[in-house]
Amino acid sequence: MITFVESILLLVGCALAVFVWQELMWDVRRRARRQWLSRHGSGCASHICGYLFDDAPIPLPETECNHEALLELLHSVCTLTSGYDPRRVALLSRRMGLDDYLQRRTRGRTRCTRAVYSLLALQTGIDVDLRLPATGDDLASQTLFALSATRLDDTDAAVRHLAARNLSPTSAAMAVEMRSRRYPLSDYSEALHSADTMAVRIGLAAVRRTANPEMTFEVIRLVDTCNDELLEDSLYALVALRLSVVRQSVARAVAHLGEIRRTRFYRHLVVEGYSSQAIELLCRNEPSAAIRDYAISLGESHKRRLDQPQKQTVL
Amino acid sequence: MKILILAVRPTDRYALQGLVAPLCRDVVVTDSVAGLERMCLRHRFDAVISVGFEWLTSGRDTAVAVRRGGRDCRVLVLSEACHEQAVLGVVEGGVGQYLSLPVEAHRLRRKLCRR
């Protein structure tokens, strides 16, 4: 006869045994992946690169193929290089069975697992039917949603798609980065003229990433209009373009920021290499003397004023 | 031609190995700075390809060890970083060529073949 206490303990023991098994299997899979890579990695990589870049015949799948390792290898090739035909990647993944493997993994149990494999699929360009999260503010969901825009040819359509959700700067930057790999000539100037704040934010993320000097007038215009929601984005975009901050419009915009955000912006100017004179001129109308002195002294500390004799260290 | 590849991720090492395979078969790979220094002291390389440039900012003078491998040794750094100061710092550290990722395969091969 099993008592009540024993039955509880038995249930607990069974649950634990399941988790131990899961962790053991994770370790075994990791070792199998490493061993496959050490044995077949270089040969497989040569075949893949030969097919993608040198018109070599499509490689035949090996009998014992570690899909996880193969996926990581293809991902490395796709992220390190450019200039290959995406259709060849699609054909290769179909021949190797990677699209079925990814399809299964993107239906994984946890959101994070689905996010990892969906990201791998998007970054390699393998065509997989992704179940994108409709909601969710976590970075994984946002990034997945943002990267789905890499599948859209037209830049304006991609921006409209991205503007449908409130994306964080990190997700927006990742989306722009991935699109710039696939469509290097993407033009985001229309996004900067949009009435939608989120679309403008995407455009500004593109400016910060690419530092395209053709966007100069649009960025200055946005700083002039002093829209509260886009203030920080447009100021940082202005700095990314290395434009002068000694302007009345910049001073007006900075005055709209709170104390902490102003301090952070001055710090950012110092790190980006603006001269201490430029920071001093910008801080002329700074209401807080402490912040003004701090910003100017930090700038001078970074710039190491050459008119003063350099003090040598006595060892 | 003898090439040394430095990359932390194993799949990056194999990918680069596959990429330069049409140019040369004599490719040595390593995953750490210590390995890079050791290989450069033992062998003479025509080119060193590095994914990332952390070894240039640590102060280890690895560039000296790399140059000891031969004056003609070309050092190519591949990185996603596009910040101006980072790139200037890399060039100042003694790197012959800085290429931003993703790099065109044929362009990389041309850089390796050029003398």
Add this chain to the structure above:
Amino acid sequence: MMFLLMWLYVTAVTMLAVAVTVACVARHVVLMRDGCTRRLAGLWTLTGCDALAEPGVSLLVDYDGNEQTLEELLSLDYLRYEVVVVGNLAVDHSLARVVERYSMVEVGAPVVDERLSNSPRRLYRSRRRSYRRLVVVDSAAEHTAERLDCALAVRSYDRVLAVERGVRLSPEALRVMVWRACESPDTEVITAPVMTDDSVMGAVSEVWGFFGRCRTEVALMDGDTVVAVGGFSAPRGRGGATRRIVKRLRRAGCLRLRLGVAVGRNPKAVPRVGLVDFAVCHLLGYGAVLLWFGDHTMRRVAVLCLVILWLTGLMAAVGSRAFRRYSGSRRSWWQTIAVPLAVPFRIFLVRHRKNA
């Protein structure tokens, strides 16, 4: 009366076994989630151009003379960060060697916030662009917290991470922690554990220390918030500077997020005995008593308890082996299986290490 006490005791110990199991399962879930987080952070393409997408971090380092640690800190897998090293140039010759090695020149120090009680004596930056990440602060401060305050005063980025003596970060530490910080922008403090060492003792500390108070941690915090609460020297109490400031920030209402994956190691840390150690010993003692004195049913219960205890330890040990990447440890399978068996001796081993 005796029967009632015995019954209460049996119930309490059974609930304890269930609680330890639930804690182990929670740890497993956290590790799986953070393993995925680590993978996602690895797929993140960093360009160093966008300050809003890639927040800058200032590492505040209390220099212990180990140049290899400094080299590791200067070659982390992240782009927007700086290393602010604090020491006393007047007495520390290793710091003077650093100044010479990295071609550093004295510069003016920025104005120190009045809320911080310690200010630097001198500040050094490198002439070379490739070493622009390194900043050396000369300070007469004697304690770690005061030195960290000096580093906090001269930082150039918004987020800070204090690296105390002996702590060695893994190359991907910043990438993972900053990714997690970007995932939860409302969280002001992200903490992550740091392993002690690779021996069986270290493994036991890591496994059971996950639940207890004997973990060494690093914390990614907002620098302005740390200044607002008075810096690292303000909070008094036991534990390292990081632990005290995290407690202070939590009391001030800051949200904290705990990462499960280790981001570095600290071989110098001496683990402390925690509540879980006493609970585990109690469970073992109960099992031993039942095995010796109990009847047939009680012996079965005792055996089940011991098996559960061993499974929880094994799960935690396998999990930590599976997710451990840094330190290049090659812990063998016999060590992994032996770790849960070493748990009862942990208290004695900790005391021995403390006295040594």
